[in-house]
Amino acid sequence: MFVFEANPMPAQFTFPFSPKGKSAIVPSPPWSYAGDALVVEFWARPDAVKALLPEGLKLDEDAGHAQALFVDWQFTASGDEFLDPARYQYREFYILIDAIYRDKKVAFCPYIFVDNDSAMARGWAQGFPKRLASVFQTRTFAAPSKASPRLAAGNRFAGSMSSNGQRLAEGRVLIEKPLENPSSLASRPTINLRHFPQLATGKHQTPAVHELVQAQFSNYSLKDAWVGRGDLVLPECRGEELSDLAPLKCGLGFRASMGLTVDGLIILPT
Numbered sequence: 001m002f003v004f005e006a007n008p009m010p011a012q013f014t015f016p017f018s019p020k021g022k023s024a025i026v027p028s029p030p031w032s033y034a035g036d037a038l039v040v041e042f043w044a045r046p047d048a049v050k051a052l053l054p055e056g057l058k059l060d061e062d063a064g065h066a067q068a069l070f071v072d073w074q075f076t077a078s079g080d081e082f083l084d085p086a087r088y089q090y091r092e093f094y095i096l097i098d099a100i101y102r103d104k105k106v107a108f109c110p111y112i113f114v115d116n117d118s119a120m121a122r123g124w125a126q127g128f129p130k131r132l133a134s135v136f137q138t139r140t141f142a143a144p145s146k147a148s149p150r151l152a153a154g155n156r157f158a159g160s161m162s163s164n165g166q167r168l169a170e171g172r173v174l175i176e177k178p179l180e181n182p183s184s185l186a187s188r189p190t191i192n193l194r195h196f197p198q199l200a201t202g203k204h205q206t207p208a209v210h211e212l213v214q215a216q217f218s219n220y221s222l223k224d225a226w227v228g229r230g231d232l233v234l235p236e237c238r239g240e241e242l243s244d245l246a247p248l249k250c251g252l253g254f255r256a257s258m259g260l261t262v263d264g265l266i267i268l269p270t
Helices: 046-050 117-126 182-186
Strands: 031-043 065-076 089-101 104-114 130-132 134-137 156-163 166-178 190-196 209-233 249-268
Touching (some): 031 156, 031 209, 065 134, 065 156, 089 117, 104 117, 117 190, 166 249, 182 249
Parallel strands (some): 104 130
Antiparallel strands (some): 031 249, 065 089, 089 104, 166 209
């Protein structure tokens, strides 16, 4: 009589599970990031913002205030993954809307787009509702060139995001001066909604996971932060609702380099 035993698998954070653990789409946390960000603050219709807030969050007193971010990221875990740039570099575009959680000012992410499957899987684990897209932004380089805008007053930077053959977002920032208080760019904790549905017959409306979570970051830093004027366009597109947040007006624009580590998250009571 033969007894078959399952092959032991190494501890892995995500699928696909494999004997050596090399095939996992996401390595185990903590995860560290470095990137260049282009940020535009804007105000959308308060009713459109309110419609996106899950149970447990309510509209901020500055109704409709939000930020749009284009970021060019490089990522690593504990194994020098940045030495595999094809897998661990990515770009993303996302929206953060101002909200209130139990009288605390927070930011909530209703939409986020990335161009990398590992980034998308990490985002889903964190509660970010990531989708695939093409995201680009103006870069600056150390070597002087007309093709590389300097971090100096009067220079302009732009970003764009397209998904499924449609241009969904365009942003521009005219930088005017260094930002005196860079911490103002990340003054609110980020709250996400982690949601994983069930496909089992009869349980489609009973999700396996549905919870508010707060991201836990450490080692947060900002460098070369500049502020100026921002502009954002969210055009109406077929099969999309991002344009419901089309700006009523735009405010400040920022361009900065940032670094942070994602340590985990906290499950919040609702």
